[in-house]
Amino acid sequence: MNRPDATAVAAAIRSGALRAVDHARATLDAIDTANPGLNAYHEVFHESALEAAAAIDALIAAGRDPGPLAGVCVAVKDNIATTVGQTTCSSRMLEGYRSPFDATVVTRLRAAGAVIVGKTNMDEFAMGSSSETCAWGVVRNPHDPSRTPGGSSGGSAAAMAAGLCDLSLGSDTGGSIRQPAAFCGIVGLKPTYGRISRWGLVAFGSSLDQIGPFATTVRDVALAYGVMAGVDAHDSTSAAMPVDDWQSTPPTDAGALRVGVPSQYLRNNDPAVTEALDRALGLLRAAGATIVDVDLPMTDHGISTYYVIAPAEASSNLARFDGIRYGHRAAQRAGEGLEDLYARSRSEGFGAEVQRRIMLGTYVLSSGYYDAYYDRALRIRRLIKQEFDTAFARCDVILGPTAPTAAFTIGGVTDPMQMYMNDVYTVNTNIAGIAGISLPGGVDRSSGHALPVGLHLQAPAFAESRLLRVSELLERLLSA
């Protein structure tokens, strides 16, 4: 786990001090050794990774600019399309599926010199908070293999935390980057909705989904974010807002910083989580920051709103997996019609949680229920946005815990509702479409293991530079 961060790796490779091929080979060796115990990767691209690394070395030898991510080894969540390997979303439905196109983020990362080393396991179709719904087996937390790395981007978080890549990609629909970052003790950024193109991200909840990076340092997530962010003609919902270089924003002046803390974020947390938050607040206050009480009463409605909007969109987004053109198709039985083919292909291809959400989403969109559920959820969504607007008029960032607990044990949470509550602090970021980041904030030793605890910072839409600068400050204060 003692790897230099991606920024340092890129600098070493760009300067010629480290060969990209050697670095890639070392990374692949580390994966081969550690992955069987973690199941972070579903697929490792030994050949294409070394080829890409050799190409970077060739560019450098030729005196050409290999890009800001030269030779940086990146792990990609398996719901992001890559022309190398499969794109399965950890679902039997897409077993063996190969995408003929790369996601925009993958194209941009490659163009910046990144080396894609493999695809990581996840909750099936990103539906889960523990990576236990993965069709290819559970993912284990590097800090305690009996525990989950969180989810849905558990594989990417575990790979990052275990030093099996320099950067990794996740997707966050309700907390799927930030909660695993917290559970694995790394940094995870969920940018503003529309900041990063969704072209090539297999849709779950289209109005909530956003791709983001995992890294061990704030400067690394900033580096990856800078490469991936910006408008894309392939995604109508990508924002035409210019992406400013976060370093062109001056470092945060702690004396002028207003940190909002909602009272709603202070209840029901494990003692270690409360302790970590208190410590962070103490450090910020000592550095001169003003702690502001803000009120986010809609926090408690986030999960209910989310579990109407996300499944509704998912029920429609996942309709394309019908066994007709690609993906799992049930063996044909005599006398069966088209409806049976659909029903059996989907029943066999999708796991229980995915089926539960498709049914939930289908129900809330049904005629007669639309107004009571979906339309009402949209109205609450507007209220949640307004609530954040009001809060951000009084503070620069909002601080709280990423999750109420540290990583739980595999199989430890069996009630779906209890599992859903993991995202209580993170879903509203997606519902409001604003930016959020999880930073390692402390350690929970109550179980005998040293389990990371995450701190969650939120900033207004398109204020990533501010969010990253404050994160950098907090990172420095916490490490001092």
Next chain:
Amino acid sequence: MPRMATTQTPEITSTRLIIGLEIHIELATRTKMFTRAPNVAHPSRYDSAPNTLVDPLVMALPGALPVMNRRAVEMSMKVGLALGCSIARRCRWDRKNYYYPDLPKGYQISQYDRPLCTDGAWELAGSGRRIGIIRAHLEEDTGKLGHELPGGLDYAGSLVDLNRAGTPLLEVVTAPDFTTADEVVQFAQELRDLCRYLRVTEGIMQKGHMRFEPNVNLALTLDDGREVRTPVVEVKNLNSFRSLKGAIEHEAIRQVEAWQADGRVMGRGMKATRGWDDVRLVTVLQREKEDAHDYRYFPDPDLVWVEVDEAWLARVREELVELPGSRAQRYVGPWGLARKDADQLLAEPDLSDFFEACVAAAGGAPAAAAAIAKLLLNVGMKHANERQKPLHLAGITPAQVAGLMALRDEGTVNAGSADALFGMLCDSDDEPRAAAERSGMVIVRDDRALDAWVDAALAANAQAADDLRAGKMAAMGRIMGHVMKSSGGTVDAKTVQARVMERVGKGA
């Protein structure tokens, strides 16, 4: 089951048809509604092999996203404006969810409660009857299912062709304002013409560029004074004017018989869907109840709102052209064309445009128009057909046509030469006068030369000369033929005739 013949059964004293029409128009954009894959409804792609006009979005591959084709929206705005509709300043896209193998995404992107065009009206030519347009909205077409392999061999399973999937489809919905099948057909034809003139489709019915779905029922007046209405029937997917007319006329009879048999009247959940059997010429029941489907419409989160600002609307307004109805009035009115000629010119938007360009090149005087029309239809069409091209692409330019007309009007060339000259100009960029001179087509005004040709002709055809002297004018043809031949056609026929009569001593 025999109908109970009781004295209480009221008799029908009169019936009135009530018809509304939904029309699907495939827009001939270069690319599809939400992706850059080529559009099968564009003339350059009509005959594409199955499943060649596809890409990740058309195939609904995981991770593919839709991006709106602005041109399709503009075409829809043009049709909407031509139909007198209001254009929404903001409209959005909804998903209509259902499963079918020709629908790759499992939903169709459409406009449910915020359509682009609303509240228009269309006046039928002649009768002036006003047909309300409730709305016109954009959506995407589905693929096609077939059971035939390319080349026509039967296939036991189902085959999916996704070439049509994602083609922009404009759905126009009229109010139930029609009372006869003929009115519906007239409207359908006028709408087709309108769309062709606006260049949003070539309107080839056999290719499914337009598909009709009439909603039909009857108001029955009974001898006890009551009026009852039969259940509404929607006839799906009619792709010819003949089937549109046939389906409505069949429903007009069938619904009377159905009411007499079961007494069912219009009401909630009573709407049925029927198809048209083109062989038996009857409608066939497809689905009994309208609410069998729940499409779970909701706003498509992959697409943003369509914002129509004044500048965009103004640009589209500028693209609007004069519609055929108005052109027809101008042609037969101030321009003095025969109705038949006007109709022939208006049958093709390109021909009508070419004709008007010729009239403009000739100075735009209404008086010239009728003669130009005759030239184009009688002479021009022949040369175009010989070249197997439409007239506007035959090679002659409006300026050349105008020049040719001028030569003819001033008597520089005769009718026969004008015909030949038209053909020559189709194949060259020459200025008409220069071409006529170079080809020796300019009429010879030299009396001595003329007399020599006439005398030679009379000498060579003594019998014909005698006949003329005897007043048998039919003999003129032989003489004329001879003169035309020896002069190479460069004489004016009237002048020659007068000269001949003089020479045979019958001159005026």
